[in-house]
Amino acid sequence: SLDGTLAVDARLADIFLHAGNPLAETLLDWPTLLELDKGRLQGNAHLRLRPGVPLQGELELRPKGLSGVYDRSELGGLSGRLQARLHGPRLELRLAELEVTHLNPGLPLGPLRLRGQYSASLAQPLRGQLDWQQAELALLGGRTWLAPASQELSSGSATFAVQLEGLQLGELFRLYPAEGLAGQGILDGRLPLLVGPAGMRIEQGRLANRGPGVLQFRSEKIRALGRANPAMTLVAEALEDFHFGLLSSDLGYDEQGKLRMALRLEGRNPSVEKGRPIHFNINLEEDIPALLTSLQLTDRVNESIRQRVQQSLRKNSDAP
Amino acid sequence: MNLNEAMGALSGAKASGQLGEMPSGYLGVVSPGGQAEEIARLINQARRAEYQRLARENGIQLGDVEAIAGQKALDKTPSGQYIQLNGKWVRK
Amino acid sequence: CTPTVQLAVPDKPININLNVKIQHEIYVKVDKALDDIIDKDSGLF
Numbered sequence: 315s316l317d318g319t320l321a322v323d324a325r326l327a328d329i330f331l332h333a334g335n336p337l338a339e340t341l342l343d344w345p346t347l348l349e350l351d352k353g354r355l356q357g358n359a360h361l362r363l364r365p366g367v368p369l370q371g372e373l374e375l376r377p378k379g380l381s382g383v384y385d386r387s388e389l390g391g392l393s394g395r396l397q398a399r400l401h402g403p404r405l406e407l408r409l410a411e412l413e414v415t416h417l418n419p420g421l422p423l424g425p426l427r428l429r430g431q432y433s434a435s436l437a438q439p440l441r442g443q444l445d446w447q448q449a450e451l452a453l454l455g456g457r458t459w460l461a462p463a464s465q466e467l468s469s470g471s472a473t474f475a476v477q478l479e480g481l482q483l484g485e486l487f488r489l490y491p492a493e494g495l496a497g498q499g500i501l502d503g504r505l506p507l508l509v510g511p512a513g514m515r516i517e518q519g520r521l522a523n524r525g526p527g528v529l530q531f532r533s534e535k536i537r538a539l540g541r542a543n544p545a546m547t548l549v550a551e552a553l554e555d556f557h558f559g560l561l562s563s564d565l566g567y568d569e570q571g572k573l574r575m576a577l578r579l580e581g582r583n584p585s586v587e588k589g590r591p592i593h594f595n596i597n598l599e600e601d602i603p604a605l606l607t608s609l610q611l612t613d614r615v616n617e618s619i620r621q622r623v624q625q626s627l628r629k630n631s632d633a634p
Numbered sequence: 635m636n637l638n639e640a641m642g643a644l645s646g647a648k649a650s651g652q653l654g655e656m657p658s659g660y661l662g663v664v665s666p667g668g669q670a671e672e673i674a675r676l677i678n679q680a681r682r683a684e685y686q687r688l689a690r691e692n693g694i695q696l697g698d699v700e701a702i703a704g705q706k707a708l709d710k711t712p713s714g715q716y717i718q719l720n721g722k723w724v725r726k
Numbered sequence: 727c728t729p730t731v732q733l734a735v736p737d738k739p740i741n742i743n744l745n746v747k748i749q750h751e752i753y754v755k756v757d758k759a760l761d762d763i764i765d766k767d768s769g770l771f
Binding site: 638641642644655677680681684688689692694698699702703706707710 | 755756757759760761763764765768769770771
């Protein structure tokens with residue numbers, strides 16, 4: 315127009331199938347690991363360029379039922395409304411709503427629901443202000459969530475008070491890649507999550523059972539362990555049908571994916587030692603990446619992720 | 635000497651204390667002489683090929699396969715034969 | 727009165743301490759494959 319303003323309004327094509335697309339070069343830095351194979355993406359963008367006035371632009375994306383693979387996780391039913399606004403040095407991203415009905419990085423999760431905003435200066439895009447009204451993920455029969463709050467990322471790291479509620483032990487054992495593990499019980503917990511340049515870690519996490527439960531570990535491996543080592547005989551027998559009143563744990567998780575738990579388990583097996591109470595102190599160490607890798611390598615996850623996992627593992631093992 | 639001959643001579647060389655197992659998963663020469671070095675070279679070559687195959691098939695590091703194999707080889711060495719413990723040859 | 731026999735269930739709890747390090751299936755498969763190589767006379771060990 316006469317005063318040199320260049321206003322551009324664009325409506326994005328409705329169907330959008332592959333990650334290599336014009337959108338990737340605009341405001342959003344399109345994650346290269348995202349392959350979308352289904353669903354619809356609507357959106358419009360508005361750019362205003364006026365000499366002497368900083369660039370102004372808005373972009374709104376409305377994904378509907380997108381599904382595909384992100385990194386090593388299957389995702390399905392991604393719908394929502396994402397808005398990005400750029401005016402001069404300020405960048406604002408708003409998730410008016412985002413829902414992913416299911417995710418599967420090795421174990422089925424979801425739905426995931428997020429609502430929030432993030433604003434930052436273009437100079438330091440990663441050190442802005444994050445506010446969220448909803449951050450919730452259903453998993454293992456229960457859910458994990460963040461209470462609505464805001465977080466200043468100016469220091470480059472942030473702490474999130476992750477809550478856990480109603481996690482079903484039965485579901486956890488059903489999905490865990492080891493046969494012979496079964497049980498019932500409900501766990502709640504608090505997991506202070508620290509996110510920083512080195513990655514994510516949990517310090518002083520806490521898990522505790524809600525009400526009594528049962529552990530039924532019956533597998534040839536555990537029985538063999540019991541036979542091979544006399545000290546383990548009682549453990550193997552007790553855990554065949556262990557009725558517990560207390561199952562609690564301190565929990566730590568580090569940036570390398572190492573999960574450490576100091577478990578306290580109190581209960582009895584009615585048919586062992588005439589039902590005498592047995593108290594366990596168990597220091598447990600689990601390697602989450604190895605766990606997820608072994609889950610992803612089993613047929614529970616779709617073929618494309620399995621190939622991607624094997625490629626990346628082979629890439630590492632070929633390194634000199 | 636070819637691999638088959640080396641395989642044939644391996645148990646004798648171990649029994650006579652010329653060769654021993656190392657934590658690295660490979661054979662080491664305890665006392666040189668005769669064809670000890672040659673047997674060790676050929677056998678270790680064949681072992682490396684096996685370890686690489688296992689590492690590739692299971693998508694884990696070659697070093698992990700070697701370490702597990704080494705541990706097993708030490709455990710399974712019959713008494714009277716040599717194993718290497720922190721750098722020193724020891725008769726089991 | 728009828729004599730009642732009180733089966734005293736030993737109530738003093740048994741305390742067990744355990745350290746568990748979980749190794750994942752991939753290593754177990756390799757472990758088994760190596761056993762086969764070492765046990766059956768592969769001529770390499």
